[in-house]
Structures are given as structure tokens and as C-alpha cells.
Amino acid sequence: MSGRLQNQVAWISGAASGMGEATACLFAREGAAVALIDIQAENGRRIAEQIRTGGGRASFIECDVTREAPVRSSIEQTVEQFGGLQILVNCAGIVQVKLLHEVTEEEWDYLMAVNVKSIFFSAKHGIAHLRQNRRSYVVNVGSIGSFIGQSSTPAYITSKGAVLQLSRSIALDYAADGVRCNCVCPGITDTPLLREHLNKSPDPEATLEQRLRRVPMGIPLTPHDIAKAILYLSCEDSAGVTGTSLVVDGGYIAAAEWETTHPAPRTEGP
Numbered sequence: 001m002s003g004r005l006q007n008q009v010a011w012i013s014g015a016a017s018g019m020g021e022a023t024a025c026l027f028a029r030e031g032a033a034v035a036l037i038d039i040q041a042e043n044g045r046r047i048a049e050q051i052r053t054g055g056g057r058a059s060f061i062e063c064d065v066t067r068e069a070p071v072r073s074s075i076e077q078t079v080e081q082f083g084g085l086q087i088l089v090n091c092a093g094i095v096q097v098k099l100l101h102e103v104t105e106e107e108w109d110y111l112m113a114v115n116v117k118s119i120f121f122s123a124k125h126g127i128a129h130l131r132q133n134r135r136s137y138v139v140n141v142g143s144i145g146s147f148i149g150q151s152s153t154p155a156y157i158t159s160k161g162a163v164l165q166l167s168r169s170i171a172l173d174y175a176a177d178g179v180r181c182n183c184v185c186p187g188i189t190d191t192p193l194l195r196e197h198l199n200k201s202p203d204p205e206a207t208l209e210q211r212l213r214r215v216p217m218g219i220p221l222t223p224h225d226i227a228k229a230i231l232y233l234s235c236e237d238s239a240g241v242t243g244t245s246l247v248v249d250g251g252y253i254a255a256a257e258w259e260t261t262h263p264a265p266r267t268e269g270p
């Protein structure tokens with residue numbers, strides 16, 4: 001542990017799985033007290049317990065981020081329990097694989113609420129606490145879909161474009177208060193969300209292999225790879241960086257087209 005986040009308190013949504021979980025564990029190892037925010041209570045409690053067993057400070061708060069009152073209350077509980085708030089990480093997200101004409105109004109609204117409105121709520125209620133510090137950080141998880149299109153995911157792609165724009169807006173409006181806001185944009189990352197997406201195809205492994213041929217590095221990223229990018233933007237290693245995006249995609253959007261012949265070495269775990 002290098003202690004990059006000593007004396008910091010982080011509120012992390014989507015922390016019961018995938019990138020949010022990896023971020024909570026990494027942040028705790030770096031010395032932060034972490035509030036794990038999610039609707040998956042069993043997983044969330046287990047991860048918080050693991051962090052505490054390893055000597056870290058963590059607490060799980062069950063919270064549906066699509067609803068304003070619970071988000072506000074989760075932030076207040078975080079501040080009450082750990083004595084402040086320096087870092088907000090918005091990692092909660094869902095995907096829908098459907099053509100636009102098949103999407104119901106409720107499905108569209110729910111996805112937008114999880115992926116976008118949740119960031120509005122957490123920033124709205126977190127900002128008064130963040131402003132009390134000399135330096136604070138908001139990191140939102142976008143996607144390569146913040147920049148490029150993808151088939152059969154109209155609501156998802158729209159939401160990820162919005163996450164990047166909302167990140168820029170937060171960055172501009174609170175820069176003078178010492179709050180930096182950035183967007184991490186992952187490519188194909190091996191998490192339960194990716195598996196759920198792939199399972200919609202008849203042969204998930206073949207679909208993954210086919211997708212990875214389009215990636216110059218030719219490998220899926222790990223949740224830990226993304227957590228490290230989130231950490232960079234949540235501390236002074238990234239001093240001066242605000243209103244921008246950090247794409248972590250194995251080279252995906254650098255190339256208009258690509259056919260990988262052999263994969264790069266796997267990335268390292270935690």
C-alpha cells in the first residue's frame with residue numbers, strides 16, 4: 001500500500017461488483033475510508049467485510065441510485081460515519097441490448113436514471129461536502145460508447161455520451177472550488193455486466209473472441225485496470241487534470257478498423 005488516499009473518504013456507487021468493487025478494494029488499500037453504494041446488499045456487505053478484515057475502513061450502504069432521497073441520505077451517512085467526503089466515484093451502470101423500436105419508455109427512463117441521473121443526484125448532494133476540502137474529486141465512468149457508436153444499445157450509448165458531457169459541466173462549474181471532475185471511459189472489461197451483455201448472444205465465448213479481434217491489445221481489460229485509472233483521477237497524481245476523459249480500452253478507439261493476430265500479455269491483477 002502506498003497510501004495515496006490517506007485521510008480521504010470515498011463514496012463509490014456500483015461498488016458491489018465489477019469495476020466499482022475493484023475501485024473500493026484498491027481505494028481501501030491506498031488508505032481511504034470507503035462507502036460502498038449499491039442495490040446488491042449481500043455482495044456489498046461481503047466486500048465491505050473483506051475490506052475491514054484486511055485492516056481497511058469500509059461500510060456498505062444499500063441505495064438505489066435512481067432515487068434522490070436515498071442518494072442524499074447515503075452521502076450524509078458517509079460523512080457522518082467517516083467525518084467528511086473527498087471523492088465521489090459514479091460507477092453504477094446497466095446495459096440494455098435491444099433495437100430502439102423494441103425499447104419501452106420505462107426501460108429507456110430506467111437506464112437513463114441509473115447511468116446518468118444518478119450522477120446528477122450524487123454530485124448535487126455531494127458538492128457541499130466536496131467544497132469544504134482544499135481538493136476534491138469526482139470520477140464518472142463513461143465508456144468507449146461516450147465517443148463511438150455501438151449496435152443494438154441505443155439507450156446505453158446515449159447515456160454514456162451524456163456521462164461525458166455531465167462530467168465536463170461539473171468540472172467547469174466547481175473548478176474554482178478545488179473540485180476536479182473527470183470521466184474514465186473503459187473498453188471491453190471482464191465484469192458481470194460484460195458477461196450479461198455477451199450472454200444475449202448464442203455463443204458468448206465466440207462473441208467475446210470476435211470482439212477482441214477488433215482490439216489492438218486483443219485482451220479483455222480487468223476491473224483492476226479501470227480501478228487504477230479511477231485512482232489516478234482521484235488523487236494529486238493527476239493534479240491539473242479536469243473536465244477530460246481517460247480512455248482505457250486496449251487501443252480500441254485509436255483504430256477505425258483492426259484485425260488482431262495475437263494478443264498482448266495479460267494485464268496484472270491487484
Ligand SMILES: NC(=O)c1ccc[n+]([C@@H]2O[C@H](COP(=O)([O-])OP(=O)(O)OC[C@H]3O[C@@H](n4cnc5c(N)ncnc54)[C@H](O)[C@@H]3O)[C@@H](O)[C@H]2O)c1
Pocket residue numbers: 013014015016017018019020037038039040063064065066091092093094114141142143144185186187188189190191192193194223
Ligand atoms: N464491463 C464493460 O465492458 C464496460 C465497458 C464500458 C463501460 N462500462 C461501465 O462501467 C460501469 C461499471 O460496470 P461493470 O462492468 O463493473 O458492471 P457490474 O454489473 O459488474 O457493476 C455495476 C454495479 O452497478 C450496480 N447498480 C446497478 N443499478 C443500480 C442502482 N439502481 N442503484 C445502485 N447500484 C446499481 C449493480 O448492482 C452492480 O453492482 C458501468 O457504468 C458500465 O456502464 C463497463
